[in-house]
Amino acid sequence: MILTDYHSVYFAHELTKRCASDSMEKLAGALVDAQVDLNPHQVEAALFAFRSPLSRGAMLADEVGLGKTIEAGLVLSQKWAERKRRLLVIAPANLRKQWHQELTEKFFLPCKILEAKSFNEAIRKGVSQPFQTSPETVVICSYQFARSKASQISSILWDLVVIDEAHRLRNVYKSSNVIANVLKTSLIRSPKLLLTATPLQNSLLELFGLVSFIDEHAFGDLNSFREQFANLREEDVFQALKARLSPICHRTLRRQVLEYVPYTKRHAIVEEFTPAEDEDRLYAEVSAYLQRENLQALPSSQRSLMTLVLRKLLASSTFAIAGALDTLITRLKQKVGQKPESGSIEDDLDAEYEALDATAEEWGDDSADESPVSENDRIALEQEILDLEAFRNLALSISHNAKGKALLTALEKAFSEANRLGAAKKAIIFTESRKTQEYLLRLLDDSPYSEEIVLFNGSNNDERSKVIYSEWFRRYADTDRVTGSRTADMRSALVDYFRDEGSIMIATEAGAEGINLQFCSLVVNYDLPWNPQRIEQRIGRCHRYGQKHDVVVVNFLNRNNEADRRVFELLDQKFKLFEGVFGASDEVLGAIESGVDFEKRIARIYQDCRTPGEIRESFARLQNELTVQINEAITTTRRQLLEHFDEEVHAKLKVSKSTSEGFQNRYEKMLMRLTQHELAGHAAFAESEDSFDLTTNLFTDLEIPTGRYELPRRSGDGHLYRLGHPLALRLVQKATERSLPPAEIVFDWGGTLPKVGALEPYRGSTGELLVSKLSVESMDQAEDHLLFAALTSEGRMLPVDVASKFFSLSALDVRTINAFQPDPRLVAEIERQQTDEQKRIAERNGRLFEEETSKLDSWAEDLKVGLERDIKDLDRQLKEARRAASLALTLEEKLAGQRQVKKLESERNDKRRKLFTAQDEIEQRRDTLIKSVESKLEQKVTVIQILSLRWRVT
Incomplete structure (x- = not known):
């Protein structure tokens, strides 16, 4: 196309206009920028979060696996584009890397994970508020860290706080849920987006808790909520609660999006093994050691955590526990002065068990102080060293593990199954130990898979990884695949190698967080975590959106270990983790307060039970508790309250898909055409309008490499070009700031492909065109509207949607006009459109205002219900007291009864007097809140003329 400065200016204003919160077009920029194929339900959910500018937030409760x-990420991207950049993500510790990767790779948002180490380092460098970053970044932290830094977090008015796995907050109405209450208080001023697949699991009060976390004015207090919504069997009560929840909670189900998201299944393979006699003896002796009441090797403050870690290493391999035993021996020798003190036990064990940092943060500590070693302890301490050395020597004497041999058998079976299912020969093997990872590499090096193995862990400093990285870097040196972060690039290199050349990836827990392995359909849990949410995340590396094959999940079972068998039964049968459709476990994963709590329960059984009978009894109790928690009645209630009919959802998603794709394609075309015009002579553009080769850099102050640039979701071999790219931002800014005189443009209908049918009737016609930009600020948001008015020389006014299509045509000629007085009818048409837009905005804002005042009215009524309930309770007590007094047999009992009646009468009368005062106070608070909302209705309006043209269409 032959374009002009006038085309470019129009494109620039279209690309940068601010849109209303309820408009699909609001997300257009984020849709263009995202390096992900978006599904319509995801766009719908993001729009729901923006629906009302008065909203204090929303809860996105799509079933697991729907993204x-x-x-x-869409919501955060849009906030970023609006320069609202005080953004915080709070997630479980083990999901922080995943969030970092998703936001940086798919949405190009700069992020940083804030934890104790990076926080303290920032403080040492003189940064008084590490949560306020320079340059601007999205801050990601864990629940525990957010709680510990609540005062810092509360000092910032965040533009948005995203909270993942938000069902952890559902008991915020209980004072015992310390983390939830601390976070609620510290974030009370900031809008929040809660993400959870299970917003309601055990009690309706959980919904009250989550909603109150977002907006404390959505319901009254806890008592009034109980009073009003206790009996959902009454249809009017049920519908009232559903209506109160609908503006806050959005939920989509897997079965509703099958047209857009294909699902595969999971198949389980269980490989049983019998440990050799010396392996069994090592397990029994170390296990008995860990059950001792007094252990000098483990710090009292972390005994539970360290015992868990050692048990996991013991179950992993003899090589893993040998290294850990060495660590304990060294620690004890330091205590008795045989060795100089070195780092902490956490630092030493971290090398064995990579997930230690995240696990420690989730587990907390046992809050016990370390006591100094007394002379009386020294003999016991030296005996403990001898015991540990004996265990370690036994571990080192074992050169083969029965589970390792079982792995080779399992791989053969699993690859055969994967082949039957049509999947590639690729397996991800998960272990919790670096030492076990090294053992598995040695084991598989002597197998037919020796040339196809890649290791993946927290450091990736082995020789294989270095070679893979150097080859990858050489290949992608001149593309955006290279981020400049060696850690991130190493992870990408190893995943790419596994996808393109490898057959087996041996990964540690911490190393594999956040990676996408949808090209692999075989998951091997060499070590099985006890936290079901961690297992789900592991399998989710492969079993996710984009997976084309059924996924095979392999687990190992020790025939001689009763506790291991019982754990597997729970994870398999109760949590349904290993078989069935994608994400079948979401119904039950949220039932437990958190996977960490469940993990602690399992650890306690291992620690306390000595016999198979005790183990069976303990697991039976746990199973019964889970059965109560995974309550079918509550599941039914949740479905009725939070889910919409399939037909309604289906119709909405169809509209969403076509509309969002239309905006995405239109914005991509405008961006590339503007770029083509502004870079004329400095770049060569592909006919497909989705890529170009930059030959020279126009802007010396921008470090922009030359070479191939392409839109997101294309080949991935060039620099990703998008609306948020520094080059695009500069070009759009340059065009937006350009002031153009009136001109006459000859548009080429016949030579423009594809044909613009709407303008065909005007071939051979001439006329005038005005384009103005209307900006309206109200309700805490600003929006822009481009107004078009076009007229033929014969005086025929073009429809607005036709007038906006002139810049879809190529230009044959353009020349400026010195004196141009637009036709008064065009000016009147622009004014008419302005009036209509302002009226539409006022009506929409009026509806939003009504919704907000209705919410505040309901909140005020809720509180009054609670107060009136207290008086009803006193009336009931008074009635019972009078009856008891009348039935009293002795004078003393009658006098005592009358005193009780007088006391209750006095209390009730006092409550009645206070009720009227309290109701007045509630009304005043309501009126104050409504006035603050009302003040936002006023519109601040500006109109500027962008383009004035005479036109001719050939």
Whole structure:
């Protein structure tokens, strides 16, 4: 196309206009920028979060596997584009890397993970508020860290706080849920986006808790909520609660999006093994050691955590526990002065068990102080060293593990199954130990798979990884695949190698967080975590959106270990983790307060039970508790309250898909055409309008490499070009700031492809065109509207949607006009459109205002219900007291009864007097809140003329 400065200016204003919160077009920029194929339900969810500018937030409760992270990424991207950049993500510790990767790779948002180490380092460098970053970044932290830094977090008015796995907050109405209450208080001023697949699991009060976390004016207090919504069997009560929830909670189900998201299944393979006699003896002796009441090798403050870690290493391999035993021996020798003190036990064990940092943060500590070693302890301490050395020597004497041999058998079976299912020969093997990872590499090096193995862990400093990285870097040196972060690039290199050349990846827990392995359909849990949410995340590396094959999940079972068998039964049968459709476990994963709590329960059984009978009894109790928690009645209630009919959802998603794709394609075309015009002579553009080769850099102050640039979701071999790219931002800014005189443009209908049918009737016609920009600020948001008015020389006014299509045509000629007085009818048409837009905005804002005042009215009524309930309770007590007094047999009992009646009468009368005062106070608070909302209705309006043209269409 032959374009002009006038085309470019129009494109620039279209690309940068601010849109209303309820408009699909609001997300157009984020849709263009995202390096992900978005599904319509994700766009719908993001729009729901923006629906009302008065909203204090929303809860996105799509079933697991539907991409709530993507939905939140869209919302965060849009906030970023609006320069609202005080953004915080709070997630479980083990999901922080995943969030970092998703936001940086798919949405190009700069992020940083804030934890104790990076926080303290910032403080040492003189940064008084590490949560306020320079340059601007999205801050990601864990629940525990957010709680510990609540005062710092509360000092910032965040533009948005995203909280993942938000069901952890559902008991915020209980004072015992310390983390939830601390976070609620510290974030009370900031808008929040809660993400959870299970917003309601055990009690309706959980919904009250989550909603109150977002907006404390959505319901009254806890008592009034109980009073009003206790009996959902009454249809009017049920519908009232559903209506109160609908503006806050959005939920989509897997079965509703099958047209857009294909699902595969999971198949389980269980490989049983019998440990050799010396392996069994090592397990029994170390296990008995860990059950001792007094252990000098483990710090009292972390005994539970360290015992867990050692048990996991013991179950992993003899090589893993040998290294850990060495660590304990060294620690004890330091205590008795045989060795100089070195680092902490956490630092030493971290090399064995990579997930230690995240686990420690989730587990907390046992809050016990270390006591100094007394002379009386020294003999016991030296005996403990001898015991540990004996265990270690036994571990070192074992050169083969029965589970390792079982792995080779399992791989053969699993690859055969994967082949039957049509999947590639690729397996991800998960272990919790670096030492076990090294053992598995040695084991598989002597197998037919020796040339196809890649290791993946927290450091990736082995020789294989270095070679893979150097080859990858050489290949992608001149593309955006290279981020400049060696850690991130190493992870990409190893995943790419596994996808393109490898057959087996041996990964540690911490190393594999956040990676996408949808090209692999075989997951091997060499070590099985006890936290079901961690297992789900592991399998989710492969079993996710984009997976084309059924996924095979392999687990190992020790025939001689009763506790291991019982754990597997729970994870398999109760949590349904290993078989069935994608994400079948979401119904039950949220039932437990958190996977960490469940993990602690399992650890306690291992620690306390000595016999198979005790183990069976303990697991039976746990199973019964889980059965109560995974309550079918509550599941039914949740479905009725939070889910919409399939037909309604289906119709909405169809519209969403076509509309969002239309905006995405239109914005991409405008961006590339503007770029083509502004870079004329400095770049060569592909006919497909989705890529170009930059030959020279126009802007010396921007470090922009030359070479191939392409839109997101294309080949991935060039620099990703998008609306948020520094080059695009500069070009759009340059065009937006350009002031153009009136001109006459000859548009080429016949030579423009594809044909613009709407303008065909005007071939051979001439006329005038005005384009103005209307900006309206109200309700805490600003929006822009481009107004078009076009007239033929014969005086025929073009429809507005036709007038906006002139810049879809190529230009044959353009010349400026010195004196141009637009036709008064065009000016009147622009004014008419301005009036209509302002009226539409006022009507929409009026509806939003009504919704907000209705919410505040309901909140005020809720509180009054609670007060009136207290008086009803006193009336009931008074009635019972009078009856008891009348039935009293002795004078003393009658006098005592009358005193009780007088006391209750006095209390009730006092409550009645206070009720009227309290109701007045509630009304005043309501009126104050409504006035603050009302003040936002006023519109601040500006109109500027962008373009004035005479036109001719050939």
